[in-house]
Amino acid sequence: MKGAASKTLAIVWKDITSEMRTKEVATSLVAFALLIIVVVSFTLEPGENNGSLAASILWVALTFAGVLGLSRSFIIEKDKGCLQGLMLCPVDRSILYLGKMLSIMIFMIVVEIIILPVFIVLLDQSGFPPQLPVIALLATIGFAAVGTLFSAMAVNTRAREVMMPLLFLPIASPVIIAAIKSTGLVLSGESWGAIASWLGVMAAFDVIFLTVSPLVFEFVIEE
Amino acid sequence: MRKQEHMQSLKQNARIINGLLGLTFVTMIAAQFLIFVYVPTEQTMGVAQRIFYFHVPLGWNAFLAFAVVFVCSILYLLRRDKKWDRLARSSAEIGLIFTTLVLIAGTIWDKPAWGTWWTWDPRLTTTLILWFIYLAYHLVSVYATEESQGARYAAVVGIIGFLDVPIVALAIVLWPTQHPSPIIFEGGLTGSMMLTLMVSIVAFTLLYASLLILRTSLRHDADEIKKLKQYMDERN
Numbered sequence: 065m066k067g068a069a070s071k072t073l074a075i076v077w078k079d080i081t082s083e084m085r086t087k088e089v090a091t092s093l094v095a096f097a098l099l100i101i102v103v104v105s106f107t108l109e110p111g112e113n114n115g116s117l118a119a120s121i122l123w124v125a126l127t128f129a130g131v132l133g134l135s136r137s138f139i140i141e142k143d144k145g146c147l148q149g150l151m152l153c154p155v156d157r158s159i160l161y162l163g164k165m166l167s168i169m170i171f172m173i174v175v176e177i178i179i180l181p182v183f184i185v186l187l188d189q190s191g192f193p194p195q196l197p198v199i200a201l202l203a204t205i206g207f208a209a210v211g212t213l214f215s216a217m218a219v220n221t222r223a224r225e226v227m228m229p230l231l232f233l234p235i236a237s238p239v240i241i242a243a244i245k246s247t248g249l250v251l252s253g254e255s256w257g258a259i260a261s262w263l264g265v266m267a268a269f270d271v272i273f274l275t276v277s278p279l280v281f282e283f284v285i286e287e
Numbered sequence: 288m289r290k291q292e293h294m295q296s297l298k299q300n301a302r303i304i305n306g307l308l309g310l311t312f313v314t315m316i317a318a319q320f321l322i323f324v325y326v327p328t329e330q331t332m333g334v335a336q337r338i339f340y341f342h343v344p345l346g347w348n349a350f351l352a353f354a355v356v357f358v359c360s361i362l363y364l365l366r367r368d369k370k371w372d373r374l375a376r377s378s379a380e381i382g383l384i385f386t387t388l389v390l391i392a393g394t395i396w397d398k399p400a401w402g403t404w405w406t407w408d409p410r411l412t413t414t415l416i417l418w419f420i421y422l423a424y425h426l427v428s429v430y431a432t433e434e435s436q437g438a439r440y441a442a443v444v445g446i447i448g449f450l451d452v453p454i455v456a457l458a459i460v461l462w463p464t465q466h467p468s469p470i471i472f473e474g475g476l477t478g479s480m481m482l483t484l485m486v487s488i489v490a491f492t493l494l495y496a497s498l499l500i501l502r503t504s505l506r507h508d509a510d511e512i513k514k515l516k517q518y519m520d521e522r523n
Contacts (some may be wrong), residue, residue: 273447
């Protein structure tokens with residue numbers, strides 16, 4: 065068991081090291097998410113300040129940035145032939161999945177740490193609700209759980225840039241809905257009790273797909 | 288000798304398929320008669336309510352089709368028998384078409400019944416997301432770079448997609464609803480309506496089975512031809 069953890073961390077560490085050297089993914093994702101917030105905000109009337117509308121804008125931005133980041137994760141591996149190297153590693157395929165999933169999750173969390181405060185300021189919300197990090201974490205786990213699987217799949221298809229969102233968005237829709245609704249509620253000043261059922265939906269999604277995805281992952285990357 | 292046996296089994300298969308097609312045809316005609324002539328017009332919703340007898344059987348069969356996809360996908364990944372892949376993909380195609388028809392029939396019915404073509408109501412939204420999931424299923428198998436890869440990817444999406452449906456439903460049920468809850472099993476239908484619905488469900492289920500068999504055997508033939516072509520290429 066201890067061996068499995070260190071193998072997983074080795075894969076995570078490999079991704080973090082290569083990201084630290086280029087800083088490609090995090091920079092482009094933050095810029096992309098911010099741009100979406102700005103572009104979608106054009107639809108707002110001046111002075112219009114609505115919690116649920118702001119929540120939709122935030123999650124549209126984070127979802128699209130997530131799709132972009134998730135597809136990058138395996139495009140990098142594929143283009144430089146690293147996927148073969150990874151598959152030759154003497155580790156179980158589910159460890160490979162967990163490693164890639166965790167590194168994707170860490171990148172997305174870094175992006176969110178930057179985006180969330182900026183979002184609060186740009187859309188002029190009254191304060192930073194303490195529930196927001198929890199919502200973001202649960203949603204990010206769900207995104208990464210199915211996203212890793214579909215990213216590995218999309219990278220091997222002919223229309224890979226299109227395939228990723230086509231696969232990811234409908235499957236991840238429960239998480240997107242729950243994240244938008246609960247963020248809207250906490251931005252309007254609701255307490256933990258009001259968002260409990262939404263958090264439950266995200267938790268259920270996370271648990272189900274964290275269990276199933278590693279099992280089917282080996283069928284996805286098999287050559 | 289073997290060739291003769293093969294022909295014999297082909298003939299037998301053809302007889303079963305023709306029998307099923309005939310039965311589907313007769314039941315479908317009977318269902319149309321019941322829907323348009325026999326069953327009385329519903330009081331509050333008027334003639335548009337007759338769409339119900341198409342809407343429910345189509346929806347039921349779409350779900351059946353996706354359940355078949357789910358089971359066949361698991362079997363394919365475990366056994367690696369092309370047979371399950373052919374069944375799963377054919378069933379998904381029919382399910383996608385049926386879901387499209389459910390959505391179209393639903394919007395036509397919505398306009399007179401609720402006054403809108405579309406609302407973001409739980410069932411409508413779930414059905415639309417279901418449609419997108421199986422569209423992605425179809426596309427991923429088409430866009431895969433090789434045959435066996437497409438089969439594996441499709442199977443994975445078939446499993447993940449089906450598991451996703453209850454969660455989508457759960458997420459959306461937390462919204463307020465407009466779609467009626469099923470009144471069918473609570474005695475909300477009169478005898479003649481119940482009969483019409485039942486015959487219509489049987490007719491559409493037979494239609495699903497016929498289409499599934501035809502589509503699967505077409506895929507089987509396509510695979511055989513591909514094999515023959517490969518064999519010829521190797522010989523030349």
